[in-house]
Amino acid sequence: MTSPDALRLIPGAAEAIRILNERSTKAIVVTNQRGIALGRMSEADYAAVNARLLAELASEGAWLDAVLHCPHQAGTCDCRKPAPGMLERAAREVPGATLEGAAIVGDSAADVETGRRLGVTTVRLGKPASGEPSADHRAPNLLEAVRWLTGVPSG
């Protein structure tokens, strides 16, 4: 996505983040943005999309403790998922964040692989392809994932 106007929060996403906020659990986004390396978008384009994300969450009373992105081409860095660099950086730089007890929730095999490399709990959103590394849990969306992780019931 290169335009903030294309950004839509998935239903329940803000509620999911709010559950984490209310429990003082760190909510951190780690995102591969190879489009920057490929010249499909600039750092400024990405920053504008991210600012819109934060504003949309704020309008629903939710916030992120950090957003980290990898702007690099595949195979050129230690932070593009499934490399663990962004999670390690989050644990190092975000006050109160730790890998111990952490979980990664994502909609790709790379997200699951990232978590497995660090030994954190993994939750795969959506339907995995055959042959993917299996996650600790599967959920249809972020809200259900957070409910499973936190033990907060539905409704």
Ligand SMILES: [Zn+2]
């Ligand atoms: Zn990177």
